[in-house]
Amino acid sequence: MKNIIVQKFGGSSVANIDRIKIVARRIIASKKKDNHLVVVVSALGDTTDELENLAHKITNTPAEREMDMLMSTGEQISSALLAMAIKTLGSDAISFTGSQVGIKTNKSHTKARIETIDCHCIKKALKENKIVIVAGYQGITEDNDITTLGRGGSDLTAVALAYSLKAKVCEIYTDVKGIYTTDPRKVKQAKKIKQITFEEMLEMASLGAQVMQARSIEVAKRFNIPIHVRSSFSKEEGTMIVKQTDKLEDIAVRGITSNSSEAKITIRAVPDQAGIAAKIFTEISKAGSNVDLIVQNVSQTKHTDISFTVPKKDLTKALKASRAVAKKIKAGDVLHDDNIARVSIVGSGMRSHHGIAASMFEVLAKNKINIDMISTSEISISCIIEKKHEAKAVEVLHKTFKLN
Ligand code: ASP
Ligand code: MG
Numbered sequence: 001m002k003n004i005i006v007q008k009f010g011g012s013s014v015a016n017i018d019r020i021k022i023v024a025r026r027i028i029a030s031k032k033k034d035n036h037l038v039v040v041v042s043a044l045g046d047t048t049d050e051l052e053n054l055a056h057k058i059t060n061t062p063a064e065r066e067m068d069m070l071m072s073t074g075e076q077i078s079s080a081l082l083a084m085a086i087k088t089l090g091s092d093a094i095s096f097t098g099s100q101v102g103i104k105t106n107k108s109h110t111k112a113r114i115e116t117i118d119c120h121c122i123k124k125a126l127k128e129n130k131i132v133i134v135a136g137y138q139g140i141t142e143d144n145d146i147t148t149l150g151r152g153g154s155d156l157t158a159v160a161l162a163y164s165l166k167a168k169v170c171e172i173y174t175d176v177k178g179i180y181t182t183d184p185r186k187v188k189q190a191k192k193i194k195q196i197t198f199e200e201m202l203e204m205a206s207l208g209a210q211v212m213q214a215r216s217i218e219v220a221k222r223f224n225i226p227i228h229v230r231s232s233f234s235k236e237e238g239t240m241i242v243k244q245t246d247k248l249e250d251i252a253v254r255g256i257t258s259n260s261s262e263a264k265i266t267i268r269a270v271p272d273q274a275g276i277a278a279k280i281f282t283e284i285s286k287a288g289s290n291v292d293l294i295v296q297n298v299s300q301t302k303h304t305d306i307s308f309t310v311p312k313k314d315l316t317k318a319l320k321a322s323r324a325v326a327k328k329i330k331a332g333d334v335l336h337d338d339n340i341a342r343v344s345i346v347g348s349g350m351r352s353h354h355g356i357a358a359s360m361f362e363v364l365a366k367n368k369i370n371i372d373m374i375s376t377s378e379i380s381i382s383c384i385i386e387k388k389h390e391a392k393a394v395e396v397l398h399k400t401f402k403l404n
Contacts, residue, residue: 003168004126005030008040008136008158012175013232014078015045023173023232024085027131031091036126038165040136040158041082043074048151064109068138068148071110072098075135075154083133093131096121098138098146098157105139105147112139112147114156117164134161152213159216163223170220170227172212177231178238179204179211181403182256182394189404192238193254195245200254200348203380207344208259217241252353253345253401258394260341260387262292262309264372265322269332270306272299280306280325287321289314293375293384303332307373309384312338340372341390344382345397357381363400369393
């Protein structure tokens with residue numbers, strides 16, 4: 001039996017016709033006698049953003065079902081063009097939409113979850129020795145409604161297909177050469193990482209590293225599907241995402257991320273009583289906003305301040321809910337600040353190394369960067385700081401933890 005390899009090409013790899021032709025050549029070159037190729041493709045360049053903008057020219061609250069009808073078309077275009085490019089070069093290929101390859105999802109439009117994949121038609125095409133091209137980021141409900149899998153969802157399509165088809169490896173082709181110690185577009189000392197664990201990658205993706213969709217790594221981790229992240233424009237090996245790296249000695253910090261996609265809300269003088277936090281966060285969740293980092297101060301006066309962060313895009317609705325609930329529970333003012341950034345250090349080695357947090361706080365202090373909020377997980381430490389210090393913080397942390 002031939003090995004199946006799943007390859008995914010991101011939007012920047014197929015941004016225009018010339019790049020599609022380059023990708024087509026690359027796909028043909030990796031199609032050997034002893035393998036089958038299934039290729040997942042994202043929409044051309046910024047198509048998905050452009051489609052979203054079109055919708056917002058009509059209404060700020062487009063129906064989510066119609067949004068999915070619209071947004072899923074980007075990948076249908078790129079998959080067809082890629083199949084044509086491959087055929088023009090003399091190899092056989094066939095493109096399919098998510099629904100055609102039987103990617104069944106739940107009904108959560110714009111962020112649907114994959115429930116089952118019936119790989120029947122992919123297997124049939126592979127048997128006919130065709131290169132199979134699948135439009136990423138989409139599926140279909142049991143009622144035949146088209147859904148999308150959340151932004152960056154082509155990664156999820158690729159990982160899920162790799163699992164269902166028992167692929168040997170899942171290769172993610174992108175515009176950088178792999179996973180870096182920090183964003184190479186922002187810090188030139190960033191180094192490519194050879195191997196990283198699923199849990200570290202998941203943490204980095206959730207904390208702002210933009211190479212892969214976090215949900216896709218969750219699936220890869222659950223089913224132990226090795227992922228090779230590499231460049232579409234270079235033959236160089238990229239980064240392997242695996243269960244366990246082969247380094248004998250763990251390094252403490254594997255990478256540094258930062259993002260400024262959150263805003264902070266503070267509710268002043270909240271009565272310090274049982275059940276109050278539950279009331280606040282139930283209301284905010286009902287308003288449809290996620291909440292991340294939460295800090296509640298110790299109270300000496302029977303009142304306390306509660307601060308938390310929300311995604312910037314949810315700020316308006318979260319503020320509205322916070323003001324309403326503050327009034328109800330007789331708390332004080334509600335303040336907000338969207339001029340913040342989160343810088344995080346990530347590494348499984350933190351479990352066994354001491355003093356990592358202290359070093360982080362010390363170097364930020366030395367550079368006169370004030371820490372506003374702190375949160376930790378088993379393998380990461382995040383600080384909320386003023387946005388204007390974001391780049392500097394990443395740079396000094398990168399150096400302190402010897403990632404240069
Ligand atoms: N085109 C979709 C997006 O931009 C899906 C993807 O690129 O993975 O989010
Ligand atoms: Mg994209």
